[in-house]
Amino acid sequence: xxxxxxxxxxxxxxxxxxxxxxxxxxIIEVREACEIGVSKMMGHERIATPMIRENGxxxxxxxxxxxxxxxxxxxxxxxxxxxxxxxxxxxAHRKGIELAEELGAVIDNTASVCHGPSILAIQNVGLxxxxxxxxxxxADLIIYWGSNQAEAHPRHMSRYTxxxxxxxxxxxRRGKKVVVLDVRKTTTVEVADDFIQVAPGEDYxxxxxxxxxxxxxENVVPSCVGGVxxxxxxxxxxxxxxxxxxxxxxxxxxxxxxxxxxNVVNAISLVRxxxxxxxxxxxxxxxxxxxxxxxxxxTWETGFPFAVDFSRGQPWYNPGExxxxxxxxxxxxxxVLVIASDPGAHFPKKSIEFMAKIPVIQIDPYxxxxxxxxxxxxxxxIAGIEVEGTAYRMDKVPIRLRxxxxxxxxxxxxxxxxxxxxxxxRRGE
Amino acid sequence: MKKIDxxxxxxxxxxxxxxxxxxxxxEYLKAAAVCELNERDMAGLGIRDGGNVRVKSRFGxxxxxxRINNDNPAGxxxxxxxxxxxxxxxxxxxxxxxxxxxxxxxxxxxxxESIPTIKELMEDVK
Numbered sequence: 001x002x003x004x005x006x007x008x009x010x011x012x013x014x015x016x017x018x019x020x021x022x023x024x025x026x027i028i029e030v031r032e033a034c035e036i037g038v039s040k041m042m043g044h045e046r047i048a049t050p051m052i053r054e055n056g057x058x059x060x061x062x063x064x065x066x067x068x069x070x071x072x073x074x075x076x077x078x079x080x081x082x083x084x085x086x087x088x089x090x091x092a093h094r095k096g097i098e099l100a101e102e103l104g105a106v107i108d109n110t111a112s113v114c115h116g117p118s119i120l121a122i123q124n125v126g127l128x129x130x131x132x133x134x135x136x137x138x139a140d141l142i143i144y145w146g147s148n149q150a151e152a153h154p155r156h157m158s159r160y161t162x163x164x165x166x167x168x169x170x171x172x173r174r175g176k177k178v179v180v181l182d183v184r185k186t187t188t189v190e191v192a193d194d195f196i197q198v199a200p201g202e203d204y205x206x207x208x209x210x211x212x213x214x215x216x217x218e219n220v221v222p223s224c225v226g227g228v229x230x231x232x233x234x235x236x237x238x239x240x241x242x243x244x245x246x247x248x249x250x251x252x253x254x255x256x257x258x259x260x261x262x263n264v265v266n267a268i269s270l271v272r273x274x275x276x277x278x279x280x281x282x283x284x285x286x287x288x289x290x291x292x293x294x295x296x297x298x299t300w301e302t303g304f305p306f307a308v309d310f311s312r313g314q315p316w317y318n319p320g321e322x323x324x325x326x327x328x329x330x331x332x333x334x335x336v337l338v339i340a341s342d343p344g345a346h347f348p349k350k351s352i353e354f355m356a357k358i359p360v361i362q363i364d365p366y367x368x369x370x371x372x373x374x375x376x377x378x379x380x381x382i383a384g385i386e387v388e389g390t391a392y393r394m395d396k397v398p399i400r401l402r403x404x405x406x407x408x409x410x411x412x413x414x415x416x417x418x419x420x421x422x423x424x425x426r427r428g429e
Numbered sequence: 430m431k432k433i434d435x436x437x438x439x440x441x442x443x444x445x446x447x448x449x450x451x452x453x454x455x456e457y458l459k460a461a462a463v464c465e466l467n468e469r470d471m472a473g474l475g476i477r478d479g480g481n482v483r484v485k486s487r488f489g490x491x492x493x494x495x496r497i498n499n500d501n502p503a504g505x506x507x508x509x510x511x512x513x514x515x516x517x518x519x520x521x522x523x524x525x526x527x528x529x530x531x532x533x534x535x536x537x538x539x540x541x542e543s544i545p546t547i548k549e550l551m552e553d554v555k
Contacts, residue, residue: 035446036446039447039448044448044454045454112526112527116527120525150443183502184438184501184507185501197502200436200531201436252530252531253531256527256531257531257532258532260527287441319526320523325528342452344551345512348519349515349517349554350488351520352515352551352554353554356554356555366451368450368453369512369547372547372551373554
């Protein structure tokens, strides 16, 4: 059976034109997707059954036992941390936030080690943005800053930005200019018209210099800023001012380096000021396919997008205090539930050294470094392949994930629902 | 032993992305336990393409395979995001939740030790 218009549940570009061939409940071919998408949809080694660690070894058990053990750990925890969420559905997010509220837990999302600083910046200065459809149809200047989309979102350029012919961009690639700013000459540069190499950690002064030139104050700009010549900066400002519709996509090059959210505040401010001259918009290159969805669901459920602490009986938000890495680095929590993410691989050594000392529960389809630290492991069905649900693309457009094959495991939402029931049962509610 | 000082940058590579949900495999190790350096930096260390290097910072150290990437400026070491890179990065979040995944000061030197597997890396933190 051939299924068309399938969504790829990998990156924030959320491509929705994938063709999948299924035979006997197995995906045998994936077309149109990028290499990463094909790899994800063709499948990898799975966690076969629920497991509980006994005397240092993970032993197979039933869903019922693993869920009961999870509830026991969470009910006995004074300060549980619930973390992850970027590779699952909004329906699971909603259930997870309900569980966090019930427990008085801290709930955080992979955004805190990704575009969390961008969210802080957006809360400061707003976000003049648009949808990817607008960019496809209108943009004639496309800037990628600190974003190697050729490796991280391989079809971003062909679907939404540089290559497609749109309603007001009939010429396709010929009618568009692409500029890349980065500390390295990344593979994205190969398909760009211009590359500007910024010295590591110097994005903030380069953005400030661009703003000064735009404001007509180029006399205060030195001959070289952050490794970029003044002439090159003036040329870029002219290019931006003369665009009909410009877009600045920024990646973790801004959020992961010195300056963090301040870099993003400066980038958004530059784009805001460009609107005195032409139409210009800005968008974070969100990584996981539904990291944006968690921030949406968390905001409408709690008022805040990530790093929400329910220990006061009401939502409290203070990234730096209530974000997962900080809580682990301060050795503050006494249990962690990890779902649809892998802090074992993606958190700093100091954070996972503390995770190794406290009970860890993992809900995930795949074995990974977090499994090595976990005391309870609950396998789940793969959202977007075995479970339908809602996900938000990087431009905050919600799209319905489809179920392609029948699962052999429970969905994240079902697991969380059963954990919540057990927690309430144990508390005598 | 010769050493060079570098700024460590971590980030996505397609190969690492392909095996992101296949982390217990040899393919993931091959894709992510890699340090890309400029040819001049490699020559300065006396290291050939494919040789092992120790990447060390104030926060930790790890052995990975060196690979030439002349699109990297001198003085920048790139390790794909993941279990090996995160042994070395600065965990401080600057009060905003975000560790220093890009820009940690580190030193790179030749190593005759083997690259740790995921299981060995995780045993090391227990």
